Amino acid sequence: MVTAQTTVLAIGTKKGLWLATSQDREQWSFSGPHFLMNEIPSIGIDTRGGRTRIMVGVRSEHWGPTVAHSDDLGATWTEPEQGAIRFPEDANSALERVWQIYPDSADRPGVVWAGCEPISVWKSTDGGEHFELNRGLWDHPHRSQWGAGFGGAAAHTVLPSPTDERTLHVAMSTGGVYRSTDSGETWEARNHGISAYFMPDPDPEFGQCVHKVARDAQVPDRLYAQNHHGVYRSDDNADTWTSIADGLPADFGFVMMAHPSRSGTAWVIPIKADGERIPPDGKLAVHRTDDAGSSWTRLDSGLPQSEFNVVLRDAAAVDTAEPAGVYFGTRGGSVYASADEGNSFTEVIAHLPDVLCVRAAVVVG
Numbered sequence: 001m002v003t004a005q006t007t008v009l010a011i012g013t014k015k016g017l018w019l020a021t022s023q024d025r026e027q028w029s030f031s032g033p034h035f036l037m038n039e040i041p042s043i044g045i046d047t048r049g050g051r052t053r054i055m056v057g058v059r060s061e062h063w064g065p066t067v068a069h070s071d072d073l074g075a076t077w078t079e080p081e082q083g084a085i086r087f088p089e090d091a092n093s094a095l096e097r098v099w100q101i102y103p104d105s106a107d108r109p110g111v112v113w114a115g116c117e118p119i120s121v122w123k124s125t126d127g128g129e130h131f132e133l134n135r136g137l138w139d140h141p142h143r144s145q146w147g148a149g150f151g152g153a154a155a156h157t158v159l160p161s162p163t164d165e166r167t168l169h170v171a172m173s174t175g176g177v178y179r180s181t182d183s184g185e186t187w188e189a190r191n192h193g194i195s196a197y198f199m200p201d202p203d204p205e206f207g208q209c210v211h212k213v214a215r216d217a218q219v220p221d222r223l224y225a226q227n228h229h230g231v232y233r234s235d236d237n238a239d240t241w242t243s244i245a246d247g248l249p250a251d252f253g254f255v256m257m258a259h260p261s262r263s264g265t266a267w268v269i270p271i272k273a274d275g276e277r278i279p280p281d282g283k284l285a286v287h288r289t290d291d292a293g294s295s296w297t298r299l300d301s302g303l304p305q306s307e308f309n310v311v312l313r314d315a316a317a318v319d320t321a322e323p324a325g326v327y328f329g330t331r332g333g334s335v336y337a338s339a340d341e342g343n344s345f346t347e348v349i350a351h352l353p354d355v356l357c358v359r360a361a362v363v364v365g
Contacts, residue, residue, distance in 0.1 A: 012040030044101030057098030115155035149173030193241035244293025329355025
């Protein structure tokens with residue numbers, strides 16, 4: 001039963017979903033696997049309006065992808081009969097994977113965003129039960145030139161502005177960052193300063209392989225990005241980007257997380273290089289900045305001394321407690337939790353399948 005200050009931790013893997021709850025973020029009770037043998041690449045936990053709804057992107061090799069939801073911590077699951085996300089007939093396409101499920105702010109109840117493969121953005125106004133395709137991005141003249149990253153053609157980040165409901169950012173692999181300031185009617189590439197060294201023009205308008213983007217909690221126009229080699233910050237709503245990779249052991253990685261309430265704090269989990277996808281020196285560590293990227297602190301207390309499995313872009317999350325909790329899972333099936341913003345970690349579960357997505361939320365009441 002959910003009680004005051006319960007933390008809910010959801011772990012999506014290659015072979016199902018595990019759910020956990022904790023009152024102290026040290027001792028955890030687990031249930032699962034849910035959706036055994038199905039891939040769970042995306043999870044959203046919606047705590048708005050006094051209800052805890054867990055939404056999961058489920059990908060079955062037999063039935064295909066969809067979004068299912070539970071309002072009772074996984075005791076029961078509901079899926080629309082015709083599917084939550086379906087391309088309209090004139091789009092001449094089919095859903096391949098749901099990469100991102102993102103509940104909007106508390107003052108926009110019922111609004112949930114999804115980023116999908118093929119590269120597309122979807123909006124729900126009924127709490128994630130049914131989604132509508134954003135035609136502005138789908139019909140964008142650049143779409144035919146967006147490629148697939150190593151994991152697929154993913155719209156993996158959807159960030160609505162908390163202060164301006166008309167502003168929305170999307171990051172994709174590959175394509176880079178795009179911004180709409182008219183509620184998704186039109187979109188413009190916003191990648192100035194992000195390098196695409198692997199392309200003939202290393203500074204193109206679009207085509208960058210951005211891996212993840214996060215928004216600063218107190219400065220809405222400040223964004224942080226982890227790129228395919230490159231870590232960046234924007235202070236002008238993505239008009240321009242500046243490198244903040246100095247002080248990190250490597251500028252490659254997938255994770256980018258921002259503090260839920262404090263400005264200037266963000267976390268990355270570096271990987272040695274695109275051609276050597278292991279932690280630097282085979283030692284897993286989280287790196288935190290508390291000054292918007294001017295400096296970084298290595299955090300590895302409680303983490304294994306030797307580790308060659310990496311962390312994927314959505315296999316890491318922060319909660320909204322004080323101090324904030326930091327969570328991540330590896331491709332080797334270990335999940336780690338920190339109740340002190342990364343200063344120390346404990347392994348909360350091991351020997352899971354390949355961890356694809358981790359999400360955490362604090363439930364009050």
